[in-house]
Amino acid sequence: MAWSLRNIRRYPVVAATVLVGVIGLLLWAGGWAAGVQWLFSGFALVVAAVQAVGMVKDIMRGHWGLDILAVTAIVATVLVGEYVAGLVIVLMLSGGEALEDYANRRAKRELDALLTRSPQRAHRVDGDRIVEVDVAMVAVGDVLLVRPSEIVPVDGELVSAETALDESSITGESVPVEKIAGDEVMSGSVNGQLAVEIRATATAEASQYQRIVVLVRQAAESKAPVVRLADRYAVPFTLFSLALAGLAWLLSGDPVRFAEVLVLATPCPLLIAAPVAFIGGMSRAARNGVVVKGGGVLEQLARARTVVFDKTGTLTKGSPTLVEVRTEPGFDENELLGMVASAEQYSSHVLATSLIAAAHERGILLSEAGWARESATNGVVARIGGREVVVGKFAFVAQHAPNAARTGIESGQLAIYVAVDGRFAGALLASDRVRDNAASTIDRLGALGVRNTMMLTGDAQATADHIATELGITRVRAECLPADKVAEIAAIGERPVIMVGDGVNDAPVLAAADVGIAMGAKGSTAASESADAVIMLDDISRTVRAVSIGQDTMRIALQSIWLGIVLSVALMIVAAFGLIPATAGAAIQELVDLATILNALRAIGQRRDIARFTRVDRPEAVTAAVG
Structure with a gap:
């Protein structure tokens, strides 16, 4: 009952049209046919008048739309006495809006899922207690408990030994991702079957998932270029329909032919197909890790x-990696890298992380500094194992080691110079890899x-x-x-x-x-x-997906529009010979609407994504499947 009342409030014109139809049937059963005609005709003209007011406002703004056909068809059917057809056209127009709304809700499923799944609460570990707090109260450094199948509330790093996370809502990756202690975890991903602890590295507002939610909300509120796309065909389609209807009337001498043709020229396919396709395309892009803002x-x-x-x-x-260690006599490669990485622990430079990671990869243990100081944009000086280590630009190192010498580098490389106890020790070469x-x-x-x-x-x-x-x-x-x-x-x-x-x-x-x-x-x-669009993953290949989805969406939108036009024109030509009565034509046009909506829903494209992007982006998965 609640569902029915909600839909009646949402679609009042549909509800009123159905009510008028039921009352008309009761009047007809009671033998009052004249009352049925007056009821149906009056209601249809009221709806046409409301539509006409909006149409005139649009025309005054210079916007010639397709609703002129709908208004003309309603008025024509009433004037020639086809009042049942007039009511069917009203039902078709109002029902078309309801169908469009349903299709939009279906197409926005992935967009809405992001908004409704936004984490609201977090379980913070306070000593021996677990305190449930609002996710907005989580601070960087807080340790949080994430229970099995719960959504990770904020970005963080895994404290527990291991877990598996479902990141499909963020990355589109359907296979759970294995994580071990120290790995980054993204908010919005779903924890596996083990309760784990994470350490927050960002607040909720700055976390990955919340950023996606904000962008998706902007995308959902933006308006697709429905009017522009449909109106490219509005004027020629309207003129053709009116000309064909007028010709049928002229040649037959029967004004009913005019109404019969226009009934099949109602513009629902053009008005509905484009928005459904565009919203489906936006939904598909979001599912593939690209938020499109309109x-x-x-x-x-x-x-x-x-x-x-x-x-x-x-x-x-964007993060240069170590490619070579060049040492001066008296220094070993691993020894020099160990001293440099130990000093870089106290640097905020982008290279510091790369050099520390390189040392870890070689199994080099880092030492704590007795003291350290960083010179912004130049380098860092630290006391490591009782020795003064200077790391940075050539000019900075040369101030501490007069015997420093520049080293040759290839295009795309950069050099980090090192001095130890006032003596030039060598250089580390790094390159920002493609x-x-x-x-x-x-x-x-x-x-x-x-x-x-x-x-x-x-x-x-x-x-x-x-x-x-x-x-x-x-x-x-x-x-x-x-x-x-x-x-x-x-x-x-x-x-x-x-x-x-x-x-x-x-x-x-x-x-x-x-x-x-x-x-x-x-x-x-x-x-x-x-x-205009944001790739929510660190994956440049999603640019290809965005272009491909845009092309698919436009193709499907245009296919749906032309499907509606071709079917309508074919039926209008048949009606011009008097072979389709007005009432039957109105009912047939509803099937044309349904066909265009179903075709436009193909823009959601989940099956095509699985077939195309899995094959292109993950060839190893296909190889495994074939094997």
């Missing part, structure tokens, strides 16, 4: 011809029609050229300031242009591009907010 973004992605990449953190990993899937991403974008590639970076020209050559990027602009990047984007002729970046300095150019895509997993909030 249907217009999907349309631009579908037509994109140029892609521009930032370098650091986008095409490269992402493993960067080259394949560019190739696959080219296969989708995005063949013009460009790199914009603030890095040195030699380093940028080296990366571009390795990846096959055709155009490079290095040593760019943010304003330079915006100017370069504006000068590109092959549009629409996609810009992919991750840093704060990328925010202006992401906003300036036709489609700005931010690497949101580790990128800046500013970049995510200014972008």
Whole structure:
């Protein structure tokens, strides 16, 4: 009962139309046929008048829509005495809105799931007690208990020995991910069958899942370009329908033919197909780890011809890794790396983590410093094992070791110099490695029609050229300031242009591009907010998914629109010969609406995702399945 009342309130015109129909049947059964005609005709004209008011307002704003056909069809059926057909058209229009609402709810399932599953409570470990707190009260460093099958409330690192997490709602990965102590865990993932403890590394507001929720809410509230897409066909379809209906009337001399043709020209397929397809495409993108902030973004992605990449953190990993240790006489490689990594424990530089990780990989035990101090942008000085260790730029190290000498490096590399007790000890060479899937991403974008590639970076020209050559990027602009990047984007002729970046300095150019895509997993909030789409994983290949989903969505939207047009035109031609009565035509048009909705729902595309993206992104899974 509650469900019925809720739907009556949600769709009052549908409910009123059904009620009028039932009353009409009772009047007809009682022998009052004239009353039925007056009831049906009056109700249909009232609905037509309401629709006409909105139509006139739209026309005054310069927007010529498809509702003129619906209003004309209702009025025509009433004037020629086909009052039953008039009521059926009203039911079709109001029912079409209900069907659209149902389809939208079905298509937004993944978007809504993100919002409704947002963690609300957390179990904080306070000594020997477990205290349940609001997730907003969790602070960085808090130890939290996550029970079996619970959602991880905030980003953190695993304290317990091991667990398995379902990250499907975040990454789209259907296989549980094994984690061991020290591994990062993302908020929004679902814990396995073991209760575990995690240490919070971010507040709820700054956590991965909450960032996704905010972006998804923006996407859900944005309006797809339904009107623009449908109205491309509105005027010619309206003129054709009115001309065909007028010709049928002229040749037959029967005004009923005019109504019979227009009944089958009602615009529901055009009005419903586009929004359902776009919302389905947005839902599909969210399920694949890409939050798209509006249907217009999907349309631009579908037509994109140029892609521009930032370098650091986008095409490269953004964290240089150690490639070589060059020592001076009297120093051993592992000895030098151990001293450097021990000193870097007290540095905030981006290289510190990489050097410490390299030492751990070699099984080198790090030492605590007797004292340490960091010189911002230059390096760090620390007392390690009774020896003074200086690590940093050449000029900084040379101040402590006059015999320091520059070492030769290849393009794309950088050197970290070391002095021990006032004596030059050697240099460590690091390189920011290109992402493993960067080259394949560019190739696959080219296969989708995005063949013009460009790199914009603030890095040195030699380093940028080296990366571009390795990846096959055709155009490079290095040593760019943010304003330079915006100017370069504006000068590109092959549009629409996609810009992919991750840093704060990328925010202006992401906003300036036709489609700005931010690497949101580790990128800046500013970049995510200014972008049109956000990749919520540290995976550049999701750019390919975004373009592919945009193309699929546009194709399905246009297919659905043309399906409605072709079916309607064919039926109108048949009706022009008097072979389809007005009442039957109204009922048949409802089936056309249903066919277009079902076709548009294909934009959700779950089966295609499994078949296509598993095959492309995880070839080892396919190999295992075949084996």
